[in-house]
Amino acid sequence: MIHVLPSGQLGIILQFAFATLLPVVASSLLTLAFKKTGLSKMGFWQKQVLCGLIFGMIAIFGNEFGIKTADATMNVRDAAPLVAGLYFGGPAGIMAGIIGGVERWFSVLWGGGMYTRVACSVATIAIGFYAALLDKFLFQDRKPTWPLALAIGMVAEVLHLLLVFLTNLNDASHAFLVVQACSVPMISCNGISVALSSAAMTLMNGRKLMNPHSTREISQVIQVGMLGVVAVGFCITVGFMFALQQSTMTASATSTLKRSLDEVKADIRDASDANLLQRTWEISKDVPSVADAANIDLAAVAREHNVSDIYVVDNTARIVASNNPTYIGFDMRSGEQSSAFLDLLPAGRSIQYVQDYRPMSADGNEWRKFAGVRIQGGFIQGGYDGGQFLNDIVAQVCLAVANRHVGQDGLVIVMKEDGEFVGTRKDVSLFSAEKSPLVGDVKSNGTDTLFQTSLYGVDYFAYQEDVEGLRAIALLPVAEAVQTRDLAVLVISFMEVLVFAALFAAIFILIRHVVVNSIWQVNGTLEEITSGDLEAKVDVRHSSEFSSLSDDINRTVAALRDAIAAEGKRIERDLATAKAIQSSALPRTFPPFPDVEAFDIYASMNAAREVGGDFYDFYLIDDHTLGFLIADVSGKGIPASLYMMTAKTELANYMKRGIDLAEAVASANRNLCAGNDATMFVTAWCGTLDYNTGELTYVNAGHNPPLLRHGGEWTWLKEKNGPILGLFEQSKYTSSTITIEPTDELLLYTDGVNEAFDPDGEEFGNARLEEFLQRNSASHPRMLVDLLQAELRRWANGAEQSDDITMLCLEYGVPPEVTGLLTVRATTEGSEQVRRRMDLDLSKFQCPPQVRRQIELIVEELFVNVCEHGYDQQDEPGDVQVSYVYNAKPDSIVVCLADWGRPFDPLKYEPSVPGDGNLLTGMGVKLALENMDDAAYLRDGDRNVIAFLKNW
Secondary structure: OOOOOOOOOHHHHHHHHHHHHHHHHHHHHHHHHHHHHHHHOOHHHHHHHHHHHHHHHHHHHHHOOOEEOEEEEOOOOOOOHHHHHEEEEEEHHHHHHHHHHHHHHHHHHHOOOOOOOOHHHHHHHHHHHHHHHHHHHHHOOOOOOOOHHHHHHHHHHHHHHHHHHHHHHHHHHHHHHHHHHHHHHHOOOOOOHHHHHHHHHHHHOOOOOOOOOOHHHHHHHHHHHHHHHHHHHHHHHHHHHHHHHHHHHHHHHHHHHHHHHHHHHHHHHHHHHHHHHHHHHHHHOOOHHHHHHHHOHHHHHHHOOOOOEEEEEEEEEEEEEEEHHOOOEEEEEHOHHHHHHHHHHHOOOOEEEEEEEOEEOOOOEEEEEEEEEEEEEEEOOOEEEEHHHOOOOOOOHHHHHHHHEEOOEEEEEEEOOOOOOOEOOOOOOOOOOHHHHHHHHHHOOOOOOOOOEEOOOOOEEEEEEEEOOOEEEEEEHHHHHHHHHHHHHHHHHHHHHHHHHHHHHHHHHHOOOOHHHHHHHHHHHHHHHHHOOOOOOOOOOOOHHHHHHHHHHHHHHHHHHHHHHHHHHHHHHHHHHHHHHHHOOOOOOOOOOOOOEEEEEEEEOOOOOOOOOOEEEEEEEEEEEEEEEEEOOOOOHHHHHHHHHHHHHHHHHHHOOOOHHHHHHHHHHHHHOOOOOOOOOOEEEEEEOOOOOOEEEEEEEOOOOEEEEEEEEEEEEOOOOOEEEOOOOOOOOOEEEEEEOOEEEEEEEEEHHHHOOOOOOEEHHHHHHHHHHOOOOOOOOOHHHHHHHHHHHHOOOHOOOOOOEEEEEEEEEEOOOEEEEEEOOOHHHHHHHHHHHHHHHHHHHHOOHHHHHHHHHHHHHHHHHHHHOOOOOOOOOEEEEEEEEEEEOOEEEEEEEEEEEOOOOOOOOOOOOOOOOHHHHHHHHHHHHHOOOOEEEEEEOEEEEEEEEEOO
């Protein structure tokens, strides 16, 4: 029920103040009664029922005597169940909340508001349970201090108001107005009511409201400190969110206004263009040819068709006749404005053309809007001066803006340069608008700028642009523009209050279990130290014991820091030694068997900062069998490197004997298990290839499955033939055998490939590896390994490499690759050096002359692009590195050009436009691309790298 307000503002304030103080008075009287009267002998549940009924009646009073404002009713109903639950017991709070909530639900029968019925009823009941839960789990029957009580009361009312949104999502705008009107008085007064109740009971119990810092309880220290942190965090996040929403609102308003102006401008220009073009066609009927112009009174024609200017232009692009003799003989080619009409000449492609209102080429002080049409022997122009132009388009302007709404209630106004209004929305009168601040604001603000103004007492965001000699101003009501911002800020602020409150409660419950706050501080600092921050200092000085403890910990950490520094230097030396061991143990010469033309093999190992135990190996077992493997040793540093050497030696010793592969792996495993006190282990994939028959036999000892390209498609070889090496001496191993065909390709790798991380900690993964291989299925071993390494660098994007990246690629049925490398300066002489070298080497490969010329043309074009674009901003030419990899069966060559210039992708050329001066360059790149079978560009660190493939 909404009662009539007391007359005057003072009456409203007194009414709300009484409702705010009623829970304070009731809690004080009950506290006194329970201490001084026979009520102290009441049982627990009797007290709960009594308090629940009393505060339930107070909740009803707060609801019935709320203050109506706009479409909402303000009240202090929720303070009653909060005070009951926090200070007199959880059951009392629940009972008071249920009484208040049920009464609010049925109050619609005698005049209570229907709009917030659900939200208010649910909120009051929920707040009773909220108080009970805080009393039991957060405070454990201890009473919160008044600052905390203030925060609890405000948070509870935020929950209440947020429920108004949640129960009226289909009418969010109206819900926002309700919450906006009620939020400040209801949140503050409910919080004040609970805080004053706490303060009153604290004083009545003989305690001080503010204790000296030295005697403050640990729980109070925690409460105050956390409240401060939460308040600061809330203010920062809300401030940032408001700034973000303000920026978004401004951008949205500007976009809305510009879009409306663009539509108006288009309508005005279209109408103006059509009108002038029609008049010019009518003029052309009176002057059908250049030859007739001399015998026609062009001034009379201009008056008849109401234009200011008529110009007749002959085939030489000169004005030969006009109603204004001043411009006869003017060359239309001599200015940007006039030359735009030259396409109307008989050799051109257009028969009509209309131009915006702008200065004339013949006289920059004169502004005209021209249209032109082709006639026999040339073309004729008709033009408006400023006055004629405005008179012509006024009707079109009024029509364009008559029904134009910007947003919901905004409008567009068009005015002349002198401030005279031309037109606006038909339901808006401009009778006295000239006297409004709008005219002055329009003149004081430039175009393409958002500013604020007012019209008829309403504030607007405004944006103006010039169109055809007029000024168009789009207006959007400020209230409409900021409503979305304010709604978002209010709702998100309420959500953040609840989130921060929940975090506060959760952290406070956790911290309460710590014996003393000092121990918590020590543990926090120790956590920093154990996380690696050895510069952290323990500085807890609340007591002599903790001062001594702080000094002891700091001295211990200092000694540990010095020891770690010394150990770090020793480890760095060990890592350098380990890297040298790891690198020297691997074969690095490619092709390793140049006389064997049955396969091509290439391998690479990039060590991480912390050395691991990756390795690969390959060797000829007999005159038709290749042995090869890849492996990954557990652990890091010197031990892993030494164990790698042992594993590599053992596997090579047994595989080179030519015995059964499974038995060779089992024998190596037994030797690796012997004396392995450190319990290190190795994952390995070992294979033998009979390159006469294509028979591939392999054993996978717990390693990543390799991928096999067969028929252009990559598939996984997922068979596991036994456990990892080095742990179980009696492990059994089996082998798998398949027959591969010429051009089949096998990729072995370690987990540094598929487990490479990007800066966000995401792995490269098997799916991306497979997708990469499918994209590059035509690549030979060296190129495939190089491309995959580049792909992993791109994926890492600067993230530190966490593990060794090792790959071995074998292609069957193709001869070994042939490589070449040449580094020259990006000059004409350098280009000639490259051409001679490529011609010589291609001749050795028996490359057909036609293909040779195509390759040399491609290299020359790409080299020229490096010179002209990669190093165009440098005083001195840089280096260009040209390398190639030749493969036979089928014959193909991959040529790679690398430079250290600015980022430039020569494959992205713009098709040339006739007359732009770039025809030769554009055609060169186009021709080069047409002669390539495949090409790719990569920005690798500070290098531009482009590679292309050519088959023959």
